[in-house]
Amino acid sequence: MARQALVKINPKDYKKGDLIRVDSVIMHPMDTGLVKDKESGKYIAAHYITNVEVYYGDEKITWMDLYGSVSANPFISFYVKATKTAPLKIVWKDNKGEVTEKVIDIKVD
Amino acid sequence: MNRRDFLKTTSLAAVSTAVLGSAVFKNLSAAELTDSPPPKKPFDEALKEITGGKPVSDSDKVKLIAPEIAENGAVVPVTVEVELPVEQVKAIHILADKNWNAKTMSVYFTPANGKAYISTRIRLAETMNVVAVVQLADGSFIKAQKPVKVTIGGCG
Numbered sequence: 001m002a003r004q005a006l007v008k009i010n011p012k013d014y015k016k017g018d019l020i021r022v023d024s025v026i027m028h029p030m031d032t033g034l035v036k037d038k039e040s041g042k043y044i045a046a047h048y049i050t051n052v053e054v055y056y057g058d059e060k061i062t063w064m065d066l067y068g069s070v071s072a073n074p075f076i077s078f079y080v081k082a083t084k085t086a087p088l089k090i091v092w093k094d095n096k097g098e099v100t101e102k103v104i105d106i107k108v109d
Numbered sequence: 110m111n112r113r114d115f116l117k118t119t120s121l122a123a124v125s126t127a128v129l130g131s132a133v134f135k136n137l138s139a140a141e142l143t144d145s146p147p148p149k150k151p152f153d154e155a156l157k158e159i160t161g162g163k164p165v166s167d168s169d170k171v172k173l174i175a176p177e178i179a180e181n182g183a184v185v186p187v188t189v190e191v192e193l194p195v196e197q198v199k200a201i202h203i204l205a206d207k208n209w210n211a212k213t214m215s216v217y218f219t220p221a222n223g224k225a226y227i228s229t230r231i232r233l234a235e236t237m238n239v240v241a242v243v244q245l246a247d248g249s250f251i252k253a254q255k256p257v258k259v260t261i262g263g264c265g
Contacts, residue, residue: 066214
Protein backbone atom coordinates (compact mmCIF):
# COMPACT_ATOMS: atom_id res chain seq x y z
CA MET A 1 0.00 0.00 0.00
CA ALA A 2 1.45 3.25 -1.03
CA ARG A 3 1.45 5.82 1.67
CA GLN A 4 0.41 9.41 1.46
CA ALA A 5 3.31 11.74 0.77
CA LEU A 6 3.69 15.41 0.03
CA VAL A 7 6.55 17.16 -1.77
CA LYS A 8 6.89 20.90 -2.19
CA ILE A 9 9.59 23.05 -3.68
CA ASN A 10 10.64 26.43 -2.49
CA PRO A 11 10.86 28.98 -4.09
CA LYS A 12 8.30 28.27 -6.82
CA ASP A 13 9.94 30.76 -9.18
CA TYR A 14 13.37 29.55 -10.11
CA LYS A 15 15.77 29.89 -12.97
CA LYS A 16 18.37 27.55 -14.34
CA GLY A 17 21.19 27.13 -11.85
CA ASP A 18 19.20 28.21 -8.82
CA LEU A 19 19.24 26.27 -5.60
CA ILE A 20 15.81 25.06 -4.70
CA ARG A 21 14.74 23.60 -1.39
CA VAL A 22 12.67 20.43 -1.54
CA ASP A 23 10.41 19.78 1.48
CA SER A 24 8.92 16.33 1.83
CA VAL A 25 6.59 14.65 4.31
CA ILE A 26 5.36 11.07 4.33
CA MET A 27 2.68 9.67 6.60
CA HIS A 28 4.31 6.83 8.51
CA PRO A 29 4.01 5.69 12.17
CA MET A 30 7.80 5.17 12.56
CA ASP A 31 7.38 2.60 15.37
CA THR A 32 10.68 2.35 17.20
CA GLY A 33 10.12 -1.11 18.63
CA LEU A 34 10.53 0.26 22.17
CA VAL A 35 6.89 1.03 22.94
CA LYS A 36 4.99 -1.57 24.97
CA ASP A 37 1.46 -2.58 24.11
CA LYS A 38 -0.66 -1.90 27.20
CA GLU A 39 -2.87 -4.99 26.94
CA SER A 40 -0.34 -7.74 26.25
CA GLY A 41 2.81 -6.15 27.71
CA LYS A 42 4.70 -7.04 24.55
CA TYR A 43 6.65 -4.63 22.40
CA ILE A 44 5.10 -3.14 19.28
CA ALA A 45 7.38 -4.31 16.48
CA ALA A 46 9.72 -1.80 14.88
CA HIS A 47 8.28 -0.37 11.69
CA TYR A 48 10.10 2.60 10.28
CA ILE A 49 11.46 4.03 7.08
CA THR A 50 15.02 2.88 6.49
CA ASN A 51 15.93 4.43 3.15
CA VAL A 52 15.05 7.51 1.19
CA GLU A 53 16.42 7.97 -2.32
CA VAL A 54 16.14 11.02 -4.51
CA TYR A 55 16.49 10.84 -8.29
CA TYR A 56 16.77 13.88 -10.56
CA GLY A 57 16.19 12.54 -14.05
CA ASP A 58 18.26 9.35 -14.17
CA GLU A 59 20.78 10.53 -11.62
CA LYS A 60 20.57 9.51 -7.97
CA ILE A 61 21.46 12.80 -6.33
CA THR A 62 21.04 12.14 -2.63
CA TRP A 63 20.10 9.26 -0.37
CA MET A 64 19.50 8.82 3.31
CA ASP A 65 19.52 6.08 5.94
CA LEU A 66 16.91 6.56 8.63
CA TYR A 67 16.61 4.89 12.01
CA GLY A 68 13.87 4.59 14.61
CA SER A 69 14.58 7.91 16.27
CA VAL A 70 13.26 9.98 13.40
CA SER A 71 9.85 11.42 14.32
CA ALA A 72 6.59 9.94 13.09
CA ASN A 73 5.49 11.26 9.69
CA PRO A 74 9.08 12.13 8.76
CA PHE A 75 9.74 15.57 7.37
CA ILE A 76 12.88 15.86 5.27
CA SER A 77 14.16 18.95 3.57
CA PHE A 78 17.19 19.26 1.30
CA TYR A 79 18.51 21.31 -1.61
CA VAL A 80 18.73 20.55 -5.30
CA LYS A 81 20.42 22.60 -7.99
CA ALA A 82 17.98 23.15 -10.87
CA THR A 83 20.21 22.38 -13.84
CA LYS A 84 17.80 20.66 -16.23
CA THR A 85 14.15 19.96 -16.94
CA ALA A 86 13.57 16.55 -15.43
CA PRO A 87 11.33 14.78 -12.95
CA LEU A 88 12.48 14.71 -9.34
CA LYS A 89 11.54 11.39 -7.79
CA ILE A 90 11.63 10.61 -4.07
CA VAL A 91 11.42 6.96 -3.03
CA TRP A 92 10.77 5.93 0.58
CA LYS A 93 11.39 2.33 1.68
CA ASP A 94 10.59 0.90 5.10
CA ASN A 95 11.82 -2.14 7.01
CA LYS A 96 8.75 -4.17 6.02
CA GLY A 97 9.39 -3.65 2.32
CA GLU A 98 6.74 -1.02 1.67
CA VAL A 99 7.78 1.40 -1.08
CA THR A 100 6.24 4.80 -1.72
CA GLU A 101 7.19 7.05 -4.62
CA LYS A 102 6.40 10.64 -5.36
CA VAL A 103 7.40 12.55 -8.48
CA ILE A 104 7.42 16.28 -9.12
CA ASP A 105 8.59 18.05 -12.25
CA ILE A 106 11.39 20.57 -12.33
CA LYS A 107 11.23 22.84 -15.37
CA VAL A 108 13.95 25.24 -16.40
CA ASP A 109 14.23 27.28 -19.58
CA MET B 110 -43.23 2.93 7.95
CA ASN B 111 -44.40 4.55 11.16
CA ARG B 112 -42.28 6.50 13.55
CA ARG B 113 -41.65 3.59 15.93
CA ASP B 114 -40.34 1.30 13.22
CA PHE B 115 -38.18 4.04 11.80
CA LEU B 116 -36.53 4.66 15.17
CA LYS B 117 -35.98 0.96 15.72
CA THR B 118 -34.25 0.37 12.40
CA THR B 119 -32.11 3.49 12.49
CA SER B 120 -30.94 2.90 16.06
CA LEU B 121 -30.08 -0.67 15.16
CA ALA B 122 -28.16 0.54 12.15
CA ALA B 123 -26.32 3.09 14.25
CA VAL B 124 -25.34 0.48 16.84
CA SER B 125 -24.19 -1.99 14.23
CA THR B 126 -22.04 0.58 12.41
CA ALA B 127 -20.53 1.64 15.73
CA VAL B 128 -19.63 -1.96 16.59
CA LEU B 129 -18.37 -2.67 13.11
CA GLY B 130 -16.49 0.59 13.05
CA SER B 131 -14.66 -0.11 16.28
CA ALA B 132 -13.79 -3.60 15.08
CA VAL B 133 -12.35 -2.24 11.85
CA PHE B 134 -10.45 0.45 13.71
CA LYS B 135 -9.00 -2.10 16.14
CA ASN B 136 -7.83 -4.21 13.23
CA LEU B 137 -6.06 -1.27 11.67
CA SER B 138 -4.38 -0.12 14.87
CA ALA B 139 -3.32 -3.65 15.87
CA ALA B 140 0.38 -3.56 15.10
CA GLU B 141 2.61 -6.59 15.11
CA LEU B 142 3.91 -7.49 18.58
CA THR B 143 7.28 -8.92 19.57
CA ASP B 144 8.80 -10.12 22.84
CA SER B 145 11.99 -8.12 22.73
CA PRO B 146 12.99 -4.61 21.71
CA PRO B 147 15.54 -4.04 18.92
CA PRO B 148 19.24 -4.22 19.90
CA LYS B 149 20.64 -1.23 21.73
CA LYS B 150 23.32 0.85 20.03
CA PRO B 151 25.14 3.25 22.34
CA PHE B 152 26.75 6.46 21.10
CA ASP B 153 30.37 5.24 21.10
CA GLU B 154 29.50 2.19 19.04
CA ALA B 155 27.41 4.22 16.58
CA LEU B 156 30.19 6.78 16.17
CA LYS B 157 32.74 4.04 15.59
CA GLU B 158 30.54 2.51 12.90
CA ILE B 159 30.44 5.84 11.11
CA THR B 160 34.04 6.97 11.47
CA GLY B 161 35.79 3.62 11.67
CA GLY B 162 37.73 4.89 14.68
CA LYS B 163 39.10 8.00 12.97
CA PRO B 164 39.35 11.19 15.04
CA VAL B 165 36.51 13.71 14.82
CA SER B 166 37.37 17.36 15.36
CA ASP B 167 35.00 20.15 16.33
CA SER B 168 34.47 22.69 13.58
CA ASP B 169 32.54 25.92 13.25
CA LYS B 170 31.94 25.06 9.59
CA VAL B 171 29.14 22.76 10.75
CA LYS B 172 26.01 24.67 11.65
CA LEU B 173 23.67 22.66 13.83
CA ILE B 174 20.36 24.29 14.58
CA ALA B 175 18.23 22.69 17.29
CA PRO B 176 16.08 24.17 20.05
CA GLU B 177 17.65 24.67 23.50
CA ILE B 178 14.52 23.40 25.19
CA ALA B 179 12.22 20.93 23.45
CA GLU B 180 8.88 20.59 25.18
CA ASN B 181 7.97 17.47 23.26
CA GLY B 182 10.79 14.99 22.70
CA ALA B 183 8.81 13.23 19.97
CA VAL B 184 9.24 16.12 17.55
CA VAL B 185 12.50 18.05 17.76
CA PRO B 186 13.36 20.05 14.63
CA VAL B 187 17.02 19.71 13.67
CA THR B 188 18.79 21.42 10.80
CA VAL B 189 22.38 20.80 9.76
CA GLU B 190 24.22 22.89 7.23
CA VAL B 191 27.86 22.65 6.24
CA GLU B 192 29.54 25.85 5.16
CA LEU B 193 31.79 24.18 2.65
CA PRO B 194 31.28 23.52 -1.07
CA VAL B 195 29.07 20.49 -1.48
CA GLU B 196 31.82 18.77 -3.51
CA GLN B 197 33.87 18.52 -0.31
CA VAL B 198 31.07 16.99 1.74
CA LYS B 199 30.26 13.32 1.46
CA ALA B 200 27.69 12.83 4.20
CA ILE B 201 26.03 14.26 7.28
CA HIS B 202 25.28 11.90 10.15
CA ILE B 203 22.89 12.99 12.89
CA LEU B 204 23.28 11.26 16.25
CA ALA B 205 21.46 11.56 19.56
CA ASP B 206 23.86 10.39 22.26
CA LYS B 207 21.46 8.88 24.81
CA ASN B 208 18.84 7.40 22.52
CA TRP B 209 18.40 3.62 22.41
CA ASN B 210 19.93 3.65 18.96
CA ALA B 211 22.15 6.72 18.84
CA LYS B 212 22.12 6.73 15.04
CA THR B 213 19.28 8.88 13.80
CA MET B 214 19.90 9.74 10.19
CA SER B 215 22.69 9.62 7.61
CA VAL B 216 22.43 11.76 4.51
CA TYR B 217 24.71 11.33 1.51
CA PHE B 218 25.26 14.15 -0.95
CA THR B 219 26.40 14.59 -4.52
CA PRO B 220 27.40 17.84 -6.29
CA ALA B 221 23.87 17.97 -7.79
CA ASN B 222 22.56 19.01 -4.38
CA GLY B 223 24.28 22.37 -4.63
CA LYS B 224 24.39 22.71 -0.88
CA ALA B 225 25.08 20.35 2.04
CA TYR B 226 21.90 20.92 3.99
CA ILE B 227 19.39 18.70 5.77
CA SER B 228 16.41 19.60 7.89
CA THR B 229 14.29 17.03 9.68
CA ARG B 230 12.48 16.21 12.92
CA ILE B 231 13.83 13.67 15.38
CA ARG B 232 12.88 11.99 18.64
CA LEU B 233 14.80 12.45 21.87
CA ALA B 234 14.16 10.12 24.82
CA GLU B 235 15.57 12.52 27.43
CA THR B 236 17.81 15.58 27.78
CA MET B 237 20.90 14.88 25.68
CA ASN B 238 23.35 16.13 23.06
CA VAL B 239 22.48 16.14 19.40
CA VAL B 240 25.65 15.57 17.38
CA ALA B 241 26.15 16.26 13.69
CA VAL B 242 29.13 14.36 12.29
CA VAL B 243 30.16 15.44 8.81
CA GLN B 244 32.12 13.12 6.56
CA LEU B 245 34.32 15.05 4.16
CA ALA B 246 35.37 13.89 0.72
CA ASP B 247 39.02 13.64 1.83
CA GLY B 248 38.05 11.05 4.45
CA SER B 249 38.26 13.23 7.54
CA PHE B 250 35.44 13.96 9.96
CA ILE B 251 34.25 17.16 11.60
CA LYS B 252 31.37 17.66 14.01
CA ALA B 253 29.20 20.06 15.94
CA GLN B 254 27.05 19.28 18.92
CA LYS B 255 24.33 20.93 20.90
CA PRO B 256 22.62 20.02 24.18
CA VAL B 257 18.82 19.88 24.00
CA LYS B 258 16.70 19.90 27.16
CA VAL B 259 13.68 17.65 26.83
CA THR B 260 10.61 18.09 29.01
CA ILE B 261 8.66 15.02 27.82
CA GLY B 262 10.60 12.14 26.29
CA GLY B 263 9.70 10.90 22.86
CA CYS B 264 10.82 7.29 22.50
CA GLY B 265 8.09 5.64 24.50
